Amino acid sequence: xxxxxxxxxxxxxxxxxxxxxxxxxxxxxxxxxxxxxxxxxxxxxxxxxxxxxxxxxxxxxxxxxxxxxxxxxxxxxxxxxxxxxxxxxxxxxxxxxxxxxxxxxxxxxxx
Amino acid sequence: xxxxxxxxxxxxxxxxxxxxxxxxxxxxxxxxxxxxxxxxxxxxxxxxxxxxxxxxxxxxxxxxxxxxxxxxxxxxxxxxxxxxxxxxxxxxxxxxxxxxxxxxxxxxxxxxxxx
Numbered sequence: 763x764x765x766x767x768x769x770x771x772x773x774x775x776x777x778x779x780x781x782x783x784x785x786x787x788x789x790x791x792x793x794x795x796x797x798x799x800x801x802x803x804x805x806x807x808x809x810x811x812x813x814x815x816x817x818x819x820x821x822x823x824x825x826x827x828x829x830x831x832x833x834x835x836x837x838x839x840x841x842x843x844x845x846x847x848x849x850x851x852x853x854x855x856x857x858x859x860x861x862x863x864x865x866x867x868x869x870x871x872x873x
Numbered sequence: 874x875x876x877x878x879x880x881x882x883x884x885x886x887x888x889x890x891x892x893x894x895x896x897x898x899x900x901x902x903x904x905x906x907x908x909x910x911x912x913x914x915x916x917x918x919x920x921x922x923x924x925x926x927x928x929x930x931x932x933x934x935x936x937x938x939x940x941x942x943x944x945x946x947x948x949x950x951x952x953x954x955x956x957x958x959x960x961x962x963x964x965x966x967x968x969x970x971x972x973x974x975x976x977x978x979x980x981x982x983x984x985x986x987x988x
Contacts, residue, residue, distance in 0.1 A: 768915075796976070805877075805979040806916065806964070851915050860929065861906075861977065863915035 764789040766854050768864030775842050776872050783867045785852035786834045792854040795828060795835050796861070801848045809850075810837070842871045875899075877980035879965050885986045886955045894950045894983040896965030904968040905948050906977065907940055911961045919963075922948060923971050955987045 765788040775781050787795075796811035812819045812826045812835065819826050823842075828835040839846055852864040878897040886892050898905050904923055908916035909932075918932040924945035933940070937956075942948040952959055962982040 766915075798979075805981045807979070808976045811976070853915075860918045860921070860932070862918065863908075865915045866913070 764792060764854055764856065764860070764862040766852060766862050766864040768852050768867055770867060771865065772868045772870070774870045774872065777842060777844060779842055781837075781839045781842050781846070781869055781871075783837045783850055783852070783869070784834060785836070785854075785864050786832075787854040787862075788833065789854070789856055790830075790833065791856040794855040795826070796853050796855075797826060797837050798851045798853065798863075799848045800851065800866075806851060839869075842869075844871050844873050847871045877965055877967055877978050879963075879980035879983050881983055882981060883984050883986075885988065887988055888955060888957060890955050891951065891953045892955055892985060894952075894963050894965075894985070896948045896950070896967075896980060898946065898948070898965070898967030899969075899978055900946075902967035902969050902978070903971050905942055906966045906968075907948070907950050908964040908966065909934075909961045910964055910982070916964055919950070952985075955985075957987050960985055960987045 768785045793814035798806035799809045800806040810824050812828050823840045825838040849866045849868050851866050853861045855861045880895045906921050907919040910916045920940045921929040922942040937953045939951045962984045964982045966977040966979045
């Protein structure tokens with residue numbers, strides 16, 4: 763089955779700096795890669811996703827890049843703000859019924 | 874309702890008790906998923922329904938776990954003879970289409986603590 767590894771597990775940045783979270787996956791058939799943000803005690807919420815037919819997608823301060831050859835994808839947050847502090851999860855799916863999540867990255871943005 | 878609703882939000886059970894966790898998906902959503910999230914971990918897949926059909930239950934950790942969605946809407950996850958290792962947040966998610974063609978909408982989760 764699919765295995766998703768996520769790094770780093772914790773990330774602390776100064777407000778205004780950029781943050782990068784990286785994930786690798788094992789199943790070359792995977793073709794859908796969402797990122798979820800989960801605030802403490804809250805539900806995971808989709809912030810951005812990418813499909814395998816594109817290499818990069820951007821939405822305001824958030825961007826995701828995908829390298830299918832290397833089987834890794836990354837989340838980039840620019841101009842970080844304190845409200846970006848949360849746990850971020852990457853995930854991968856091969857269009858089957860299972861979305862496999864990474865272990866999460868706790869992002870702390872210091873004012 | 875406007876989103877996925879789960880109940881109870883918190884459940885404390887004594888080891889050996891049976892528990893039932895309920896999920897109300899977004900109206901009209903075909904797909905429903907259950908995930909287990911241990912403290913500090915990512916969600917792990919338990920089972921998937923397309924309407925009332927349970928198409929994948931490969932993630933259920935043991936035969937003490939049972940899920941149903943009899944009318945293709947509300948779903949219940951039942952855990953029999955609970956063990957301490959069952960302590961986790963159980964997340965329900967729904968999706969408009971079948972399989973993984975789009976966004977999953979998660980509920981707030983049911984936090985189960987087994988003493």
